[in-house]
Amino acid sequence: MRFSSTATYIATEDLKVAVNASVTLERPLLVKGEPGTGKTVLAHEIAGALGMPLLTWHIKSTTKAQHGLYEYDAVSRLRDSQLGDARVKDIANYIKPGRLWQAFDADKRHVLLIDEIDKADIEFPNDLLLELDRMEFLVYETGQLIKAKQRPVVIITSNNEKELPDAFLRRCFFHYIRFPDRETMQRIIDVHFPAVKKNLVSEALNVFFDMREVPGLKKRPSTSELLDWIKLLMADDIPPEALRAKDVKTVLPPLHGALLKNEQDVHMLERIAFLAKREGR
Numbered sequence: 001m002r003f004s005s006t007a008t009y010i011a012t013e014d015l016k017v018a019v020n021a022s023v024t025l026e027r028p029l030l031v032k033g034e035p036g037t038g039k040t041v042l043a044h045e046i047a048g049a050l051g052m053p054l055l056t057w058h059i060k061s062t063t064k065a066q067h068g069l070y071e072y073d074a075v076s077r078l079r080d081s082q083l084g085d086a087r088v089k090d091i092a093n094y095i096k097p098g099r100l101w102q103a104f105d106a107d108k109r110h111v112l113l114i115d116e117i118d119k120a121d122i123e124f125p126n127d128l129l130l131e132l133d134r135m136e137f138l139v140y141e142t143g144q145l146i147k148a149k150q151r152p153v154v155i156i157t158s159n160n161e162k163e164l165p166d167a168f169l170r171r172c173f174f175h176y177i178r179f180p181d182r183e184t185m186q187r188i189i190d191v192h193f194p195a196v197k198k199n200l201v202s203e204a205l206n207v208f209f210d211m212r213e214v215p216g217l218k219k220r221p222s223t224s225e226l227l228d229w230i231k232l233l234m235a236d237d238i239p240p241e242a243l244r245a246k247d248v249k250t251v252l253p254p255l256h257g258a259l260l261k262n263e264q265d266v267h268m269l270e271r272i273a274f275l276a277k278r279e280g281r
Helices: 015-025 037-050 065-070 074-083 099-105 129-134 166-169 182-192 198-212 223-235 265-278
Strands: 031-034 054-058 070-072 095-097 110-117 136-139 143-147 153-158 172-176
Touching: 015 031, 015 037, 015 153, 015 172, 031 037, 037 054, 037 110, 037 153, 054 099, 065 070, 065 099, 065 129, 074 143, 099 110, 099 136, 099 143, 129 136, 182 198, 182 223, 198 223
Parallel strands: 031 153, 031 172, 054 110, 110 153
Antiparallel strands: 070 095, 136 143
16 A cells, blocks of 8 residues: 555655655654645545545644544533533533544544644644544543544645644654656646647746746745646637747736736736836837
């Protein structure tokens, strides 16, 4: 049971090694990389490739580690007690399992995605140390010990918005997804758009990588944005000639809104193009 590239996901050799090492060690795989490099999609592809169901826990700034274990609905229990509902006699009726509980209690081994862990409070990773290490936790309200029937494959993504604690990092296998080079990007495009014109892709990649090299961009375009752009170019039947020799320093490419996601970058490139044209007169 080993992970490799799939029909819809191109995995580099070092990424395949990292995934398989994590599965073998039964340690969480911590994945970092630029936004849009396929960190979240990776968990979906691992689940599909290994034939495992996927459970996803999307982390927000308000998320607590406890939410992944379980939540006790005291408000509902109080309301039911006021209505004379017999369910109040059993507190277990008001315990809602979280994603970790669901993964631990499943009869079949799951892939558990903890997505964007760095969005949570700084103590969030530390609060999960014991549960991810021992694969068990106690439900204090009932005294029930929840222990994993089999260890899930845990994938944790981070956009590096916060530093993660050393104690947490020690328990993970780490991999940084490097931004794809031109050859790898070509393979990614071929997987998603097998019928795309090769000369259109060639010109689009020229523009894309030139744009990423422009100094001072607040957000450089990512893989997912390139795929969106190519999809639009195909939908509007933009000819390769419309992109050829389109130096981003002299003119913005068509449908650039798929690549540039804030006004500062658009204005900066427009200004660079204006200055380049004026100097060329």
